[in-house]
Amino acid sequence: GIQVEQSPPDLILQEGANSTLRCNFSDSVNNLQWFHQNPWGQLINLFYIPSGTKQNGRLSATTVATERYSLLYISSSQTTDSGVYFCAAPNYGGSQGNLIFGKGTKLSVKP
Amino acid sequence: EAQVTQNPRYLITVTGKKLTVTCSQNMNHEYMSWYRQDPGLGLRQIYYSMNVEVTDKGDVPEGYKVSRKEKRNFPLILESPSPNQTSLYFCASSPRGQGLYEQYFGPGTRLTVT
Numbered sequence: 211g212i213q214v215e216q217s218p219p220d221l222i223l224q225e226g227a228n229s230t231l232r233c234n235f236s237d238s239v240n241n242l243q244w245f246h247q248n249p250w251g252q253l254i255n256l257f258y259i260p261s262g263t264k265q266n267g268r269l270s271a272t273t274v275a276t277e278r279y280s281l282l283y284i285s286s287s288q289t290t291d292s293g294v295y296f297c298a299a300p301n302y303g304g305s306q307g308n309l310i311f312g313k314g315t316k317l318s319v320k321p
Numbered sequence: 322e323a324q325v326t327q328n329p330r331y332l333i334t335v336t337g338k339k340l341t342v343t344c345s346q347n348m349n350h351e352y353m354s355w356y357r358q359d360p361g362l363g364l365r366q367i368y369y370s371m372n373v374e375v376t377d378k379g380d381v382p383e384g385y386k387v388s389r390k391e392k393r394n395f396p397l398i399l400e401s402p403s404p405n406q407t408s409l410y411f412c413a414s415s416p417r418g419q420g421l422y423e424q425y426f427g428p429g430t431r432l433t434v435t
Contacts, residue, residue: 307420
């Protein structure tokens, strides 16, 4: 099945700094999602981005499907951005349709 | 507001006492599934449903049951919970299955079995 790898595993930023999180995947995908898991455990949908670039406020994401990677950009980081960021891609090969998650990037934004 | 809801959000129970975690979505999605999240193991799918009355095992189905009698609801049943089912559980839905559409996750249910 598909493998999803994220880097870096941990990231510490000062408030106001910018960052780039990377997601590599082993197979072609028609679906790639980014999530933020906040300190309370909730999984928040950030982007559904099988290809191209999307922006939502201070966050943007780019997926280059032909090269099998996606990037999540966080600009002017805030303490509320802290948490774990996951990318996920579907495990094709049947009707199961489950998402395979990377191990995540744990982001800590210091005031 | 389009959303996936789960109840309860937190639950502490004892070994062997049957429990049900409810999941409901208001987006008319055909596909629903359950995941559990454990440290070091990530998120793993427990069961999924392609539509009403169509359910199938995911990667870690042992000790769980599900049903899909209505399109909007997909409850997760633990007939005899054990401590190794202590976990954070997520329900998810998408318009259809096969991983072709965006999946939306509920807020999670933190279960502790003592």
